Amino acid sequence: MTRPATEPLPTAETKHEFVEAMFDAIAPRYDLLNSVLSLRLDSSWRRVAAHQTNLKAGDRALDTCTGTGDFACELARWVGPSGEVIGTDFSREMLRWGEPKVSKFPNVTLQWADTQALPFPDGHFAAVTVAFGIRNVADTQRGLSEMARVTKPGGCVVILEFNRPKNPVVAWGYGIYQKLMPLIGGLISGKRSAYAYLPASIDAFHSREELAGLMETAGLHSIRVTDLNFGTVVIHQGLKGNKK
Template identity: 35%
Template sequence: MTPAGPLQTIEKTEAPREQPDTEDLPAQRADSEAREGNPVPEVDVAAMFDDIAPVYDRLNTLMTFGLDGRWRRHAVRAAALSSGASAIDVACGTGKLAADLAERVGPFGRILAVDLSQRMIERARSTYGDLIQLEFSVANALSLPAARGEFDAATIAFGLRNLADFEAGFRELRRVVRPGGKVVCLELSVPKPKLWGRTYHAVFRRMAPVAGSIFHRGPAYRYLPESLEGFPDAELLAGTMRRAGLEAVSYRRLALGAVALHVGEVPVTG
């Protein structure tokens, strides 16, 4: 893995877009065909993640070659939290990123970890429930149990692909973060150049089902590569964040572009 490059600030003016070769790179579709949300019903998504909750951490480590911890550390730094600050981690899964955030803010801070999957929350609570600054809630990312401007930052890691509406998800994250606070999104992306993109998708398509079969969770892990089909690339996702009302949107490609870290700020009004 090569070192990640510097954050790239996305200009508000629209730059000419490269026309993708949809035949060579299936997951990189034309702009008009990029998905705006996950077509799989939320109840089915929750059921799938309930099913894989017991083995999720082992599968995740296997599929990311152990790099997921490094990527989470990038997300924690991007949230720019200080001691005593607060944040909400959406689609928290088994709670690893939420725990990292809790460590950053210390015992006088506050982290709320939410997930649509009851079993994911149960595992997160059983592992990290001793952290007094960490709270847990089963909740929909499009309707968070929080007041407007309640948190200093919001994070979502590898969960945006599962939302029914990506822009609405960012709007809800923006709603619960104070003016000037950060919204951080860590998500799988479409690698460039095309040769690496083709290799990445070939490996990912085969590895996810194989990993799922090892732990007897085949259907859920067949869903994962399918959820990347038509998902917006890093540049398009930055545009989605801007449409959701976030400012100073920037992104950083990690793992040769297989993962992207996006950061936006909630506007300071008045």
């Protein structure tokens, strides 16, 4: 079970539209706020997560909930010029703000798609990723099942996501930081409610163990969990196909 939220969150019925409208609204300031709120650590977290995709030159990868395309661009370095990365998102504004960045990478394309209904055939990608996105998908299980479906046997799914630190001292400091998020986010973006949603959605999201269970239900196995940043950021890696 997920923990009760500390801030008002959308209901299961309204979450899809709520999240889409929220990211459309904050898209112009999204990259700036990511850097500020993570103290510019977000790129290094994506780099570590990209390493866990096992991608190699010439592979085809999918980054779902790609937003402005940062993780897709990171994956592009791993697949090289002979490979291909597709970044999908359902916020047209996030994709629009990502286009100038992505245009510097000839092997990356952005495309509109709902993670809960990916427009790709089964087994199409060597790796499928999501960074700070699965928490926002209205139906987590449906999103994960779609990600697993389009992954080829032998490939893997990698999830980079915020979580709650287990160490009580870190949790105490993180609680203070979470209270500052809406203030800083509100000041820079003018959309304070979006940055009140952020800590509330982290509090309400699945634990590491629950998320690993949902990945197994989606058909993945050998789930590996790696804590980053004192356990406030977590990577889940799951493999598709037969266990060795």
